[in-house]
Amino acid sequence: MLSRTATSLRTTSRAGRLVLRGLATSAPVYENKRTPLYQLNVDRGAKMVPFAGYDMPLSYGDVGQVAAHNHVRTGAGLFDVSHMVQHIFSGPGAQAFLSSLTPTSLDKIALNGSSLSVLLNDNGGIIDDLILTKHAEDGSKWYTVTNAGRADEDKAHFSAKLEAWNKEHPDQAVTWEILDGWGLVALQGPKAAEALSKLTDADLSALKFGQSMYAEIGKDKVRCHLARGGYTGEDGFEVSIPPESAVSITEQILAVPDVWPIGLGARDSLRLEAGMCLYGHDLNESISPIEGGLAWLVSKDRRTEGSFPGSSRILAELKDGPSRRRVGFEVPGAPAREGAKVFDEAGNEIGVITSGIPSPTMGTNIAMGYVKNGQHKKGTPVQIEIRKKLRPASIRPMPFVPPKYYK
Structure with missing residues (x-):
C-alpha cells in the first residue's frame, strides 16, 4: 500500500512517552493487541514498541536500523505487517459497493489484479488508503487491506455504508468478513523472489507487480495469498497466511539464507525513500487525493461521472488546482x-x-x-x-x- 504503519529511525524515552523521531506516541492506558507473530518477534530479539494499538517490532537484536534498511535494498527482509486489517467483500454488489466509496474504476481491474485506492469522506478528504484485489471475474469478491491505525474509523465507515447499501440494493447484497488472526508478512528486496521460490512450486515469474495468486507455501503446502508489491520500492510479496500456519510459514521464510527480520524503523526510512505516504502524517481526512499527489487514483471515467464522495471538491481541484x-x-x-x-x-x-x-x-x-x-x-x-x-x-x-x- 501507499500508506502503511511505520515508525522512525531512532527512539528515546521522554516522560513516559515513546518518541519515534517525528512521531510521539503516548503510553497506552490499555493492553496493546498482539499479532500472531508476537512471540516469534520477541524470541528473535525484537525491540517491541506500541504502535497503532499493537505491540510491534521496531528493530531486531543488535542489527542497527540503517543496516536493516540497507539489507532490504540489497538482499531480502521480512516485515510482520499482521496488524494491517484484511477484509473480504463478497456478493453480487461487491464491486459496485466498493466503487461507491472510492474514486477508482474497479471494473478496469483484471482478475487477481490489485489497485491502490482511497476511502473518501463527503468533503473529498481521505479516510484511509487501501489495496483492492479482485478475486472473482464478475467482481463479486474482493480482498482488501486497510491500515491498522485507522481500523476503528474504517470499520465504522464500512458498517454504516454497507447497512445503507444492502437496504437500498437488496438484489445486490454484500457480505463483509474481517480475517481476524490471519498472518500478513511482507518479503521485500531484490532477493525476495529467489527466497520465496525455495518454499513454493508456484511460478513467481508469472506474477507481476500489482498481481496476486494463491500458492502452496512451505513444507506443509499451506495455501496462502501472494500479492506482488510492497511499501519499500523494492520487488517483493505480501503473504497472507491462515492463522494456524502463520508462525510456521514465517519461520520457514526466515530460515532461508540472507532473509532478515526487519522492524518498523527501517520500514519508515524505506517507504519515505520510495515516496510512500504514512497515514496520519502525510495523509489525513482534510487532505484530498489531488493535494496528496494521488490524482492518478481518480480514474478518467469517474471524473466524467463524478459519482464518488467529495467529487465536487476533487473535480474542482483537478480543473483549477488545489x-x-x-x-x-x-x-x-x-x-x-x-x-x-x-x-x-x-x-x-x-x-x-x-x-x-x-x-x-x-x-x-x-x-x-x-x-x-x-x-x-x-x-x-x-x-x-x-x-x-x-x-x-x-x-x-x-x-x-x-x-x-x-x-
Missing part, C-alpha cells in the same frame, strides 16, 4: 522533522514538513510535506525551520530512490 500540494525535499545539513515549517526565500511561510529522515541510501536528508500551490515546482529553493534556524533546502520529485518493481 491550494496545496505534497512534495519532496532535499535538505542539506540537519534533517527536517515532522511539523517543521517551510518558507520561501523571502521568508513567507508556505508549508509544513510531514515526514523527514536522513536517507541511508542517498546519504543526505530527505523529507516530504505540503507547500502552497505554485511553490511546488522541481528545484524551487525553500527554507525550513530546523532547530529555530531557517536552513536552505530544495523541492525535488519523488520517489527519492527509483523503484525496482517486477513488471
Whole structure:
C-alpha cells in the first residue's frame, strides 16, 4: 500500500512517552493487541514498541536500523505487517459497493489484479488508503487491506455504508468478513523472489507487480495469498497466511539464507525513500487525493461521472488546482522533522514538513510535506525551520530512490 504503519529511525524515552523521531506516541492506558507473530518477534530479539494499538517490532537484536534498511535494498527482509486489517467483500454488489466509496474504476481491474485506492469522506478528504484485489471475474469478491491505525474509523465507515447499501440494493447484497488472526508478512528486496521460490512450486515469474495468486507455501503446502508489491520500492510479496500456519510459514521464510527480520524503523526510512505516504502524517481526512499527489487514483471515467464522495471538491481541484500540494525535499545539513515549517526565500511561510529522515541510501536528508500551490515546482529553493534556524533546502520529485518493481 501507499500508506502503511511505520515508525522512525531512532527512539528515546521522554516522560513516559515513546518518541519515534517525528512521531510521539503516548503510553497506552490499555493492553496493546498482539499479532500472531508476537512471540516469534520477541524470541528473535525484537525491540517491541506500541504502535497503532499493537505491540510491534521496531528493530531486531543488535542489527542497527540503517543496516536493516540497507539489507532490504540489497538482499531480502521480512516485515510482520499482521496488524494491517484484511477484509473480504463478497456478493453480487461487491464491486459496485466498493466503487461507491472510492474514486477508482474497479471494473478496469483484471482478475487477481490489485489497485491502490482511497476511502473518501463527503468533503473529498481521505479516510484511509487501501489495496483492492479482485478475486472473482464478475467482481463479486474482493480482498482488501486497510491500515491498522485507522481500523476503528474504517470499520465504522464500512458498517454504516454497507447497512445503507444492502437496504437500498437488496438484489445486490454484500457480505463483509474481517480475517481476524490471519498472518500478513511482507518479503521485500531484490532477493525476495529467489527466497520465496525455495518454499513454493508456484511460478513467481508469472506474477507481476500489482498481481496476486494463491500458492502452496512451505513444507506443509499451506495455501496462502501472494500479492506482488510492497511499501519499500523494492520487488517483493505480501503473504497472507491462515492463522494456524502463520508462525510456521514465517519461520520457514526466515530460515532461508540472507532473509532478515526487519522492524518498523527501517520500514519508515524505506517507504519515505520510495515516496510512500504514512497515514496520519502525510495523509489525513482534510487532505484530498489531488493535494496528496494521488490524482492518478481518480480514474478518467469517474471524473466524467463524478459519482464518488467529495467529487465536487476533487473535480474542482483537478480543473483549477488545489491550494496545496505534497512534495519532496532535499535538505542539506540537519534533517527536517515532522511539523517543521517551510518558507520561501523571502521568508513567507508556505508549508509544513510531514515526514523527514536522513536517507541511508542517498546519504543526505530527505523529507516530504505540503507547500502552497505554485511553490511546488522541481528545484524551487525553500527554507525550513530546523532547530529555530531557517536552513536552505530544495523541492525535488519523488520517489527519492527509483523503484525496482517486477513488471
